[in-house]
Amino acid sequence: MKKNSKKFRQKKDKLENDAYSYKTDLKVLDDKIRKYEQDITDSENYIKKLKKENDWIESEMNFFGMKGTDYDFSTINIKEECKKLIKLQEDNANLKRKVNMKVETIADQYDKEYSNLIKKKEIIVKDKMNIQKAIEELDKKRKEALEKVFNVTTESLNKIYKTLLPGTMAKLEQIDKYDLMKGVHLRVAFNGVWKKSLSELSGGQSSLLALSLILALLRYKPAPIYIFDEIDAALDLSHTANLGLMLKQEFPQSQFIVISLKDGMFSNANVLYRVSYVDGSSKIERLTKSTL
Numbered sequence: 001m002k003k004n005s006k007k008f009r010q011k012k013d014k015l016e017n018d019a020y021s022y023k024t025d026l027k028v029l030d031d032k033i034r035k036y037e038q039d040i041t042d043s044e045n046y047i048k049k050l051k052k053e054n055d056w057i058e059s060e061m062n063f064f065g066m067k068g069t070d071y072d073f074s075t076i077n078i079k080e081e082c083k084k085l086i087k088l089q090e091d092n093a094n095l096k097r098k099v100n101m102k103v104e105t106i107a108d109q110y111d112k113e114y115s116n117l118i119k120k121k122e123i124i125v126k127d128k129m130n131i132q133k134a135i136e137e138l139d140k141k142r143k144e145a146l147e148k149v150f151n152v153t154t155e156s157l158n159k160i161y162k163t164l165l166p167g168t169m170a171k172l173e174q175i176d177k178y179d180l181m182k183g184v185h186l187r188v189a190f191n192g193v194w195k196k197s198l199s200e201l202s203g204g205q206s207s208l209l210a211l212s213l214i215l216a217l218l219r220y221k222p223a224p225i226y227i228f229d230e231i232d233a234a235l236d237l238s239h240t241a242n243l244g245l246m247l248k249q250e251f252p253q254s255q256f257i258v259i260s261l262k263d264g265m266f267s268n269a270n271v272l273y274r275v276s277y278v279d280g281s282s283k284i285e286r287l288t289k290s291t292l
Helices: 002-053 056-063 078-098 102-164 203-220 237-250
Strands: 168-176 179-190 225-229 255-259 271-278 281-288
Touching: 002 056, 102 168, 102 179, 102 203, 102 237, 168 203, 179 203, 203 237, 237 255
Parallel strands: 225 255
Antiparallel strands: 168 179, 271 281
């Protein structure tokens, strides 16, 4: 009986030792399982991070490990690759110690300056487009104004010249009929025949033409007062009288101060100031129509 009791006790002790050993092994296994689960979670998070940082992974991952592709790693020795990686990391660390790390900061500054220059360029290009648009609009308005001046002036020119010199015609003619900006010719006709050159005109005819052009321009934008100094010096009395009459009829809203020595101009004046030399000094006398 004692012998059996001892045997049972030994067996019990063995079972208890085995149970403790199993519990210890089970705890170790539980720790490994938790570690593996944590590794799986970390790996999944790392994979998500890699996918987020590298868009290409999502589209290429189906080829990972596939033979004949760039992702066939079956022939790669992981240990050797790890050694290469460590060596490259060491080389990189050595290079960092040799290379001036301020270069990276300077490069960042240049990148910022480049970005600022690009923004300034965009602003300049936009301003240039606005300026070009403004120039085009101004050119359009200038052409419209020039055409208006041309039409009014050439009409007035013919009317004034015919008044000053009966039997004649005058006009402005575009050098290029499609582009007024290229200039104009001044043409004159006598008895319906257009002169080839203004050099064919006499001195008086040229003076009347020049005066007609000036007055035609003034008709477009009249001034309140004009001062003429002996504009009739090269004209005979009949032409002087025509000039005075034309000024009176065509410019009723303007005031003219005309210095003249010819009676043809005096007869069309509203007020006459006669300057004479008496006893060594100038004498000014004011005359009106009633006293002329």
